[in-house]
Amino acid sequence: MLILSWGQILALLLLFVRTAIVGLANSSCSGSPLSAQDCAALSSLSLHGHITFATATSPASSSDFGRIHRRLPRSILYPSSVRDIASLVRAVHDTSSPLRIAARGAGHSVAGQAQAGDGVVIEMGSLRGIKVSEGKPGEQPYVEAMGGELWIDVVRESLKYGLAPRSLTDYLFLSVGGTLSNAGVSGQAFRYGPQISNVLELEVVTGNGEIVRCSPVDHADLFFAVLGGLGQFGIITKAKINLERAPQKVKWIRALYSDFKAFTRDQELLIARPKDSPNSFDYVEGSVIVNNNHPSNEYKPIPFHGQTLNASLIPPSAGPVLYCLELTKNYDEDESATIDETVSSLLAPLGHVPSLVFSKDASYFEFLNRVHDGEIRLRKKGLWDVPHPWMNLLVPKSKIEEFDALVFREILRKGINGPLLVYPLDKMKWDSRTSVVMPDENIFYLVGMLRYATPSGVPSVNSLVDQNKEILRVCKSAGIHLKQYIPQLSSEEEWREHYGSSWSLFLRRKLAYDPKAILAPGQNIFAPSSSTLKLSSAL
Ligand code: FAD
Numbered sequence: 001m002l003i004l005s006w007g008q009i010l011a012l013l014l015l016f017v018r019t020a021i022v023g024l025a026n027s028s029c030s031g032s033p034l035s036a037q038d039c040a041a042l043s044s045l046s047l048h049g050h051i052t053f054a055t056a057t058s059p060a061s062s063s064d065f066g067r068i069h070r071r072l073p074r075s076i077l078y079p080s081s082v083r084d085i086a087s088l089v090r091a092v093h094d095t096s097s098p099l100r101i102a103a104r105g106a107g108h109s110v111a112g113q114a115q116a117g118d119g120v121v122i123e124m125g126s127l128r129g130i131k132v133s134e135g136k137p138g139e140q141p142y143v144e145a146m147g148g149e150l151w152i153d154v155v156r157e158s159l160k161y162g163l164a165p166r167s168l169t170d171y172l173f174l175s176v177g178g179t180l181s182n183a184g185v186s187g188q189a190f191r192y193g194p195q196i197s198n199v200l201e202l203e204v205v206t207g208n209g210e211i212v213r214c215s216p217v218d219h220a221d222l223f224f225a226v227l228g229g230l231g232q233f234g235i236i237t238k239a240k241i242n243l244e245r246a247p248q249k250v251k252w253i254r255a256l257y258s259d260f261k262a263f264t265r266d267q268e269l270l271i272a273r274p275k276d277s278p279n280s281f282d283y284v285e286g287s288v289i290v291n292n293n294h295p296s297n298e299y300k301p302i303p304f305h306g307q308t309l310n311a312s313l314i315p316p317s318a319g320p321v322l323y324c325l326e327l328t329k330n331y332d333e334d335e336s337a338t339i340d341e342t343v344s345s346l347l348a349p350l351g352h353v354p355s356l357v358f359s360k361d362a363s364y365f366e367f368l369n370r371v372h373d374g375e376i377r378l379r380k381k382g383l384w385d386v387p388h389p390w391m392n393l394l395v396p397k398s399k400i401e402e403f404d405a406l407v408f409r410e411i412l413r414k415g416i417n418g419p420l421l422v423y424p425l426d427k428m429k430w431d432s433r434t435s436v437v438m439p440d441e442n443i444f445y446l447v448g449m450l451r452y453a454t455p456s457g458v459p460s461v462n463s464l465v466d467q468n469k470e471i472l473r474v475c476k477s478a479g480i481h482l483k484q485y486i487p488q489l490s491s492e493e494e495w496r497e498h499y500g501s502s503w504s505l506f507l508r509r510k511l512a513y514d515p516k517a518i519l520a521p522g523q524n525i526f527a528p529s530s531s532t533l534k535l536s537s538a539l
Contacts (some may be wrong), residue, residue: 029075032053035097037095045087049127061107066110067388068389073119077120084127089206093208099118101119103124119521128149145239152172159364162246163245164364166191169195173372180227184196191282197431198242200215207514207519221512225513247330252328255350255353257323270284282330284325287420302356310355382455387452388450388453389451394484395480396445416450418449425446440481451464483498
């Protein structure tokens with residue numbers, strides 16, 4: 001007689017429940033628009049997580065923060081292990097399936113980059129895990145985070161150990177894999193480079209369905225391909241990111257300029273100061289605001305809560321726009337008595353309007369999570385889940401004044417209905433082996449046009465998209481050789497131009513790691529039947 005232990009009975013029960021779940025997926029697949037072959041392939045996957053086929057009930061997977069593009073996938077995978085992701089990719093790779101696969105992090109793209117029309121979306125957020133390692137004395141601390149984890153949670157977990165990532169984005173409700181697929185920049189990038197310059201190791205599922213751990217010394221080509229690779233070479237399932245000691249507090253400063261030359265001169269001066277210099281700041285950004293004191297206007301974001309901006313102090317010579325330098329100086333509680341004096345002396349030689357400086361003290365977490373307050377405010381007004389025709393550009397330093405004249409003071413002189421960021425970055429802090437492309441000069445400016453369309457529909461989304469195109473056209477004819485950051489391009493020709501001399505490397509890497517062009521179809525780089533890929537693979 002067969003006698004089963006309690007453990008064996010439990011194992012059998014679990015097996016039964018799992019088979020029942022897979023069976024459920026099978027039956028729901030039969031009504032989906034998948035081909036019989038794809039239906040059979042996806043249904044027979046042995047998963048720790050689950051896969052669904054009733055996509056209309058998961059609108060989030062077909063949409064993004066941009067709310068302009070919307071493509072329905074045929075299936076959605078909620079992985080519970082890296083193997084789930086590898087099994088899916090391998091199933092598509094090993095058959096002649098036309099399905100394409102998009103990893104979706106937080107879905108904060110603005111142009112459908114994380115969508116897979118008629119394909120499979122992998123909801124990366126269902127695979128969680130963050131582990132901080134303080135390191136032995138003298139060793140670099142680091143954090144290991146799954147690709148779908150949000151930076152806000154990475155920060156929260158790291159701060160429990162008095163540590164924090166060195167380079168972050170302004171907004172932290174973005175996924176680790178999503179920002180590492182672009183670059184991840186903010187006001188700390190001048191010192192530490194973008195987030196992709198702060199990665200020690202990755203775990204990746206390639207377009208061939210292989211799980212590979214890679215680093216600057218192990219499978220280095222894949223490591224650098226994936227960083228800034230727009231999801232084209234592999235799905236980041238885990239990232240090991242370096243950490244540094246977190247300060248307890250920051251002095252957070254905003255200083256207003258009426259003169260663009262003085263503004264950029266000071267920004268460039270500040271980013272050139274070494275970390276250990278006593279006169280360095282820890283975060284340097286900037287923005288453009290409309291010079292108009294209409295009650296609904298843009299002076300508002302400059303003073304901190306409880307402070308006011310006296311518009312009569314703005315010099316009469318100021319043009320249609322003003323410039324705001326935003327800085328922080330980190331400090332600990334025991335420096336509280338001297339921090340004001342320190343900051344005053346650092347600000348004294350700068351060229352802002354002397355009386356138009358605002359500052360406040362904040363905890364490090366409050367500062368890092370600063371955009372979330374704005375999100376809460378906009379959500380209350382119904383202005384968060386609206387279309388976002390954003391555009392981000394990298395403009396070479398030698399052309400930023402011309403850009404100011406043509407774009408900030410002309411095309412955008414009435415504002416953009418949202419933050420208009422402008423701050424310099426230092427190419428020396430970017431690893432040239434990654435997939436990101438930058439302008440040719442060592443210093444270039446990030447220009448972020450973070451606009452939102454109002455629910456009234458005026459101006460229309462289309463007119464804002466057209467204005468973005470006009471900016472690109474005007475810059476091109478003025479000979480301003482800029483690059484798009486988080487590019488939105490729609491043909492292979494445009495991508496070829498974007499990558500310029502790096503195109504052949506990009507192509508070689510695509511052939512090595514995703515030769516069937518399965519991954520990240522929403523970037524619109526390679527059509528499934530891309531003749532370039534076919535031709536290149538035949539060579
Ligand atoms: P998704 O939109 O989910 O995906 C983006 C792309 O990456 C897609 O092609 C997707 O397929 C791919 N992808 C997603 N996860 C993975 C993965 N694990 N492995 C491989 N590929 C993957 N950017 C900055 O640099 N600095 C900022 O300060 C900044 N602030 C922002 C503020 C807001 C409010 C928003 C909406 C965006 C901001 N961004 C900023 C842009 C942001 O970095 C990118 O849009 C980023 O892609 C968003 O991450 P996500 O997780 O939402 O990516």
